[in-house]
Structure formats: structure tokens, C-alpha cells
Amino acid sequence: MKATLDPARPGSEGAEPTSRAEASSEPRAEASPASAAPSGGTPPRPTARRKSRSGGEWFGKTYTLICVAVLIVTIFSIVYFVASKGLSTFFVNGVSLKEFLFGTKWAPDGEPQSFGALPFITGSFVTSILAACISAPLAFCAAIFMTELMPKFGKRVMQPVIELLAGIPSVVYGFVGLTVIVPFFRAIFPGQGLGLAAGAVVLSIMILPTITTIATDAMSNLPRGLKEGSYALGATRWQTISRSILPAVIPSMLTGVVLGIARAFGEALAVQMVIGNAPHIPSSLFESASTLTSVITLSMGNTIMGQVQNNVLWSLALVLLVMTFVFVAIVRVLERRSLR
Amino acid sequence: MKKTMLVLMTTVLALTLAACGSKNDANSGGAEGASLSGSILAAGSTAMQPLVEQVSQKFMAESEYSGVTVQVQGGGSGTGLTQVSEGQADIGNSDIFAGEKFTDADADKGKELIDHQVAVVAMATVVNKNIAIDDLSKQQLVDIFTGKVTNWSEVGGADEKIVIVNRPSSSGTRKTFEKYGLGTKSEDLPGNIQEDSSGTVKKLVGETPGAIGYLALSYLDDSVKTLKLDGVEATPDNVKTGEYPIWAYQHMYTKGEPNEVVKAFLDYMVSDDIQKTDVTDLGYISINDMQVTRDEAGTITKK
Numbered sequence A: 001m002k003a004t005l006d007p008a009r010p011g012s013e014g015a016e017p018t019s020r021a022e023a024s025s026e027p028r029a030e031a032s033p034a035s036a037a038p039s040g041g042t043p044p045r046p047t048a049r050r051k052s053r054s055g056g057e058w059f060g061k062t063y064t065l066i067c068v069a070v071l072i073v074t075i076f077s078i079v080y081f082v083a084s085k086g087l088s089t090f091f092v093n094g095v096s097l098k099e100f101l102f103g104t105k106w107a108p109d110g111e112p113q114s115f116g117a118l119p120f121i122t123g124s125f126v127t128s129i130l131a132a133c134i135s136a137p138l139a140f141c142a143a144i145f146m147t148e149l150m151p152k153f154g155k156r157v158m159q160p161v162i163e164l165l166a167g168i169p170s171v172v173y174g175f176v177g178l179t180v181i182v183p184f185f186r187a188i189f190p191g192q193g194l195g196l197a198a199g200a201v202v203l204s205i206m207i208l209p210t211i212t213t214i215a216t217d218a219m220s221n222l223p224r225g226l227k228e229g230s231y232a233l234g235a236t237r238w239q240t241i242s243r244s245i246l247p248a249v250i251p252s253m254l255t256g257v258v259l260g261i262a263r264a265f266g267e268a269l270a271v272q273m274v275i276g277n278a279p280h281i282p283s284s285l286f287e288s289a290s291t292l293t294s295v296i297t298l299s300m301g302n303t304i305m306g307q308v309q310n311n312v313l314w315s316l317a318l319v320l321l322v323m324t325f326v327f328v329a330i331v332r333v334l335e336r337r338s339l340r
Numbered sequence B: 001m002k003k004t005m006l007v008l009m010t011t012v013l014a015l016t017l018a019a020c021g022s023k024n025d026a027n028s029g030g031a032e033g034a035s036l037s038g039s040i041l042a043a044g045s046t047a048m049q050p051l052v053e054q055v056s057q058k059f060m061a062e063s064e065y066s067g068v069t070v071q072v073q074g075g076g077s078g079t080g081l082t083q084v085s086e087g088q089a090d091i092g093n094s095d096i097f098a099g100e101k102f103t104d105a106d107a108d109k110g111k112e113l114i115d116h117q118v119a120v121v122a123m124a125t126v127v128n129k130n131i132a133i134d135d136l137s138k139q140q141l142v143d144i145f146t147g148k149v150t151n152w153s154e155v156g157g158a159d160e161k162i163v164i165v166n167r168p169s170s171s172g173t174r175k176t177f178e179k180y181g182l183g184t185k186s187e188d189l190p191g192n193i194q195e196d197s198s199g200t201v202k203k204l205v206g207e208t209p210g211a212i213g214y215l216a217l218s219y220l221d222d223s224v225k226t227l228k229l230d231g232v233e234a235t236p237d238n239v240k241t242g243e244y245p246i247w248a249y250q251h252m253y254t255k256g257e258p259n260e261v262v263k264a265f266l267d268y269m270v271s272d273d274i275q276k277t278d279v280t281d282l283g284y285i286s287i288n289d290m291q292v293t294r295d296e297a298g299t300i301t302k303k
Helices: A002-013 A021-025 A023-041 A044-091 A097-103 A118-149 A151-167 A171-189 A196-220 A226-230 A237-266 A269-276 A292-300 A308-339 B002-021 B048-063 B077-086 B104-111 B137-147 B172-182 B197-208 B238-239 B260-270 B270-281
Strands: B034-042 B067-075 B091-094 B111-125 B163-166 B211-216 B245-253 B292-293 B300-301
Touching: A002 B137, A002 B245, A023 B104, A044 A097, A097 A118, A118 A151, A118 A196, A118 A237, A118 A269, A118 A292, A118 A308, A118 B292, A171 B197, A196 A237, A196 A269, A196 B111, A226 A237, A226 B197, A237 A292, A237 A308, A237 B067, A269 A292, A292 A308, B002 B270, B002 B300, B034 B048, B034 B077, B034 B260, B048 B067, B048 B260, B048 B270, B048 B292, B067 B077, B067 B260, B077 B104, B077 B111, B077 B245, B091 B260, B104 B111, B104 B137, B111 B270, B137 B163, B163 B197, B172 B211, B172 B245, B197 B211, B245 B260, B260 B270
Parallel strands: B034 B067, B034 B091, B163 B211
Antiparallel strands: B091 B245, B111 B211, B111 B245, B292 B300
């Protein structure tokens, strides 16, 4: 609102800006009716406008404050809720943190019970990183194609198509994975087709739009001089791309990759459908495995609030939350580096 | 323009918040005159959800219960039991005895709940169609699901690796299968597959060579092969006489004695009309047809 009003201001004030007006913004508002009165001859109008402007300011401020307050309260209550539930596994139920983080046997309903979450933590990391490894080269090439090679076709056709991928519900990805990718893997690799590899392939398609969009934006925001300078020195198109454009956008690309991994890390449904869900660290990429999210979605509805079987799922959720913070921190560091 | 947008957004936000705040009115339960009125919230087992939903539609369409609204939610047996025990729901749907979920310190919470058994669901062992076996003994089944036997040739089939399609260890279906089919808890073996939804289990058993799993009778069709257990076929008739052991009650729990409205719904659920039509149509076995009863410990008595 302010931005649209400000440019109009110097015009209404006429050609004689007072020295007081430049000192601070408050007196300037007072000065404007005084200068407008002799020329326009309609004193009530500017007053009314000033009133509405300050009313709008008050309204905007309050509205923003309320929104921010709602956001902050929501975020903190979620963190508090997950943390209090997740930590009670260790403080109330007496599961040792070491066993939880490094144990490999998961049997919450077994006798004796054991709560080793390492298979899920490794499963989550392996699938998301593998997904990023598949997705990142594709995304970078797509970004180069869309900004450097065929900008017109890229902007008009390819970008919307890739962004469309982000809008497909994850259950659709999961189902496509289950009906196409799993039988395909079953036919050509040993094993049942379900496993980390199938999960990674499904995830790589899901995170493709994230990485592509960020890489494309970074490339199209580069100063024109960079490219033109390179061409002026007699570099070929490929030399320009590989020697001056790519090095300049690498930090932004890494940001995209980390955001993609974070998205893959938190994806639940699609992965759960194709990964097989055995609570073990698999010996191959084509053997049934689990991730943090898949075990939570599988068991949350079947367990009773307050029991150790339920609390330990909240601990897994807490691990996910902490990992998200770590990813955000990494993105921050990368952003700071790219600004330098 | 911008201001209008702002006002609009505020309104939307306010409405959203207001919507979040509105709680499900717990049943008012008051019977005024002859007709009942109030609302019932039934939550829990996703396997039972279609049945309860269908019956609730019929219930609300009856003229004498037109003042009653029944809401059915999924969320899983554990969620249903939690919600009914905390008073958030009037009925907790569960495919497992509450005492099996409320253990140790929470055992008292389970005792507050009153069990209403509304149907019986039976499960059959299913295998991929290319497996030449028709019958497995209980011991063979135990050996397969505990990992002692890993090849079909060891139980009389062709030389093929056994692929177990299991349920997550928290699942009520798996607990039923382990308790009444295997008689022992089975561990999660490396490489086995775990799926929660019966549709996915059927799909995977149908397409994976050497696969074995278990499904409720209502899910059986030509895409998988149903096995006999100790020579007994998994049919409703064999379940009714108690000959076939792998079956479980479908429970609807209330906290304490149900009030008038909830009781009317539960009575409607077990009435012969519903049991003979909706319950059997959806692949369950009518609770009134059972010639045996079974308690939480698994002791079977003739009716």
C-alpha cells in the first residue's frame, strides 16, 4: 500500500519541498496539506486522504502482527508438542537415547521390546540423497536448456510442464511407482522390486521441480554482463556456460539440492507405498527397507496415545523435525556464501 | 483493490480460525418424546469404516432416528480407542480387544471401556497363483512366518524363494493372524514386505512370484490363491462353527454404559436386518450366526 502511494507524493506536494519534510517522514505528512491548499484550493480532500492513509497503516500493521503472531504460536506449539511427546520416550518410558539412535532392532510390540531407529534414519538418508543424485543432474541440465539454449521454448513449454510435477498428489506418485517402477525393477534386478531404489526414483521425480525452479531462477537472474563479457572475449557458448555461468550459480544450485533433499526427507505416502517397510537395514538397494516417515504413517493410527509404542513414533517425528532444522541451517549458510 | 483483498483475506483467516475452533458437539443424548435426537461420533479402525458408514446412513434415514446424526471417522484402531477413552468420540471402532492395546500402566483405561461386538471378520492365508500348494499346516505356517523355512520346496512346493507380505507389527490384522493362526508372535524378518492396506497386500501377493500373505475374506478374488489351514477351508461356514480359527470380532467400544442415542445405534447395528444384509454384503460374518464365542484370552465356548 505504501509503495503505491509514495511515488504520487512528490507531485501533490508541488515543486517546493520543505526542508522539514526531508528531515523525517512524520512532519512531511503534516506539510503536504499546507502546500497543497494554495494551489488546489480543496483543503478537505488531502485531509481525508491522510486520515485514510493512517487508518490503512494502522490496519495493515495490526493485520500483519496478527498473522505473524498466529504463525509463531503455531510453529512453537507444534515444536513443543512434538518435542514433549518425543522426549517422553526417553524420560518417561526410559528408552536409552543411544539405543534409539544406534540400535538396529525395531520391535516395539516384541518381547522383549526394542526401539532401534537406525534402520529408519539410514533409510531416510539413503533414499533422499539418492533421489537428489538422480534428480540434480537432470534439473541442472533442464535449467541450462531453459535459460541458455532455448529460452523461448523453455519458458513457454518446459517450465510449466516441470512445475506441473509439483502439483501432482503424492499418492499418485506412489501408485505409479507401485504399478510401473516396482514391476520393472522386479523384472530386471534380483529381489521383489520394492526397496530403496524404487523409493529414490519416485522421490527424484517429486523433487525435480524444486531443484529445477531454483536453478532456473538463479541462472536467469545473473547479470547480463557476465554472459556478454564472456562472449566478447571470444568464448563459445559451451565455454560461457561451463566457465562463467555454472560457477556463478553453484551456491544457488546447492541450495536447491538441499531443499530438494529436505522435501524428499519429509515425504511419507509415496515412499511408504514402494519401499517395502521392513524395519531393517537392507543389504541391497532392491530389498525392502523403511524410512522415518513410512514407519510413522504405518503405525501411528494403530497405537494408543501415551503408550511407549506411540511415544517412540513421536521421537521419530522429532528426529525428522531436527533434521529439517539442520537442512534449513545448511540453506542459510549456502545463501550467505552466494551473497558474498 | 488492495484494501478489498486485505479485508477478504482477513475474513478468510478469521473464518478458518473459527472453523478450527468449533468442536464436535458431543452427543446431547436427550430423548424428547418418542423420537431420539443427538449426535454420535464413531472413530477408529479403517477396516470397519465402510461398514459403520453404510449402516449409519441407513440408521439416519430411518424416520424414528431422523434427529440423530452419526459421524464416522477412520484413523486406526489405536486412535479410536484413544479417542473413546478420552471422551472425544462416543464409539471407538477396533478390530482388536481393548485389553490387548491398553497394557501395563494403562490397563485401567481399557477396563472402563465396554465392548460391543458387531461383526466377525475372518482372514485367509493367500499365496501367489503360481504356487502349487493348496494346504499348509499350522506348523508350516509358523515356520514360514518366523523365517525357519525360506523356500517353497521345504513345504512341498517348487524350488522358489518365499516372499512374505506382512502387516506392520502394530496392525490389528497381524495381531489376529499371529494370535489365532500362528499362536506365536513373529518377528519382522529382513527383506519381508510390510503393507498396511489390504488392497496393496493383494496386489503385491498377486504379482510377486513366491509371495505369501493374509487377507480378510472380503478381499479374496481370482488374483490370489487361497490356502487351506490344516485342511480346513477359510469359508464363513467353517468360521461360524469355530473350525477355522483365524477370525476376529469387530468391536465398537463405549466408555461406560452407552447413552440412549448411542445404544439405539448399537442395537440397530446388531439387529437381524442389518446383520443379514449390510454386514454379510460387505464380506463380514454376522455376529448372530456365530455358534461359538471367544474371549480375550482366546478360549472358545459353544453358544
